[in-house]
Amino acid sequence: MPITAVNELSLPPAVELRDITRAFGRKPVLDGITMQVERGELFGLLGPSGSGKTTLVKLITGIDKADGGSVRLLGETMPKLKMLQRIGYMAQSDALYNELTAKENLQFFASLYELSGSRRNERIQAAMAVVDLLDHLNKPVAAYSGGMKRRLSLAIALLHEPELLVLDEPTVGIDPVLRQSIWRELLALREKGTTILLTTHVMDEAEKCDRIALIREGKLTAIDSPEALKAKSGTASIEEAFIALGGGGRG
Numbered sequence: 001m002p003i004t005a006v007n008e009l010s011l012p013p014a015v016e017l018r019d020i021t022r023a024f025g026r027k028p029v030l031d032g033i034t035m036q037v038e039r040g041e042l043f044g045l046l047g048p049s050g051s052g053k054t055t056l057v058k059l060i061t062g063i064d065k066a067d068g069g070s071v072r073l074l075g076e077t078m079p080k081l082k083m084l085q086r087i088g089y090m091a092q093s094d095a096l097y098n099e100l101t102a103k104e105n106l107q108f109f110a111s112l113y114e115l116s117g118s119r120r121n122e123r124i125q126a127a128m129a130v131v132d133l134l135d136h137l138n139k140p141v142a143a144y145s146g147g148m149k150r151r152l153s154l155a156i157a158l159l160h161e162p163e164l165l166v167l168d169e170p171t172v173g174i175d176p177v178l179r180q181s182i183w184r185e186l187l188a189l190r191e192k193g194t195t196i197l198l199t200t201h202v203m204d205e206a207e208k209c210d211r212i213a214l215i216r217e218g219k220l221t222a223i224d225s226p227e228a229l230k231a232k233s234g235t236a237s238i239e240e241a242f243i244a245l246g247g248g249g250r251g
């Protein structure tokens with residue numbers, strides 16, 4: 001397991017959340033979230049629609065600010081602009097320039113990440129190969145389908161080979177064949193030491209994670225490896241474990 005090897009180097013954890021709270025108006029959306037993601041982990045955040053996953057991911061990446069508590073990434077207190085270069089973030093709604101081509105979008109993000117010259121071109125080719133969009137590099141994004149936009153957003157998150165990838169529902173709207181190949185790539189990145197935090201509704205994706213946090217109504221109900229969660233709840237599947245451990249209905 002990569003966690004042990006990396007812990008030996010005693011690097012600070014990839015993600016440290018302490019008592020995070022967030023409310024919109026009077027409605028508490030996150031309520032006392034404390035958790036840690038170790039370096040090199042593939043970590044899944046699993047919860048029903050509206051449970052607070054996207055809100056938490058936005059706080060982690062510094063897009064939004066918590067009302068209370070602290071977020072530290074790779075040892076740095078967030079939000080911090082310079083962390084942009086060390087994190088790859090794929091939001092649930094695509095942040096793309098529709099009037100530009102995919103290549104121009106990638107070039108724009110490459111400049112934010114301070115990638116230039118031959119390395120920039122190499123990375124654009126490599127990231128677009130992962131999401132199988134090389135043939136569509138010079139197409140305007142306006143002509144992309146919804147699934148293609150998701151794939152381009154993932155390519156942008158991978159572009160600068162970040163230490164930490166934060167992916168909000170990365171495979172929604174992506175066909176099963178490509179989903180499998182994206183998962184192969186995520187597992188390969190994990191093997192290389194990249195830390196990956198993703199949100200998902202898909203139970204078989206949750207099974208592939210080293211650890212999963214179950215979230216319901218803004219609270220963590222359980223956090224452990226898929227095997228341990230099943231053992232703890234005496235269930236045969238993550239879906240059943242999720243329900244048994246207070247996760248409610250559909251994940």
Ligand SMILES: Nc1ncnc2c1ncn2[C@@H]1O[C@H](COP(=O)(O)OP(=O)(O)OP(=O)(O)O)[C@@H](O)[C@H]1O
Nearest residue numbers: 024025029047048049050051052053054055056092
């Ligand atoms: N900017 C906002 N203003 C008001 N309410 C918000 C805002 N952002 C999120 N919420 C509310 O916070 C709750 C959690 O939303 P969030 O998007 O974090 O859930 P989620 O678990 O990511 O759901 P899904 O899986 O459907 O994306 C929801 O009730 C949502 O309506």
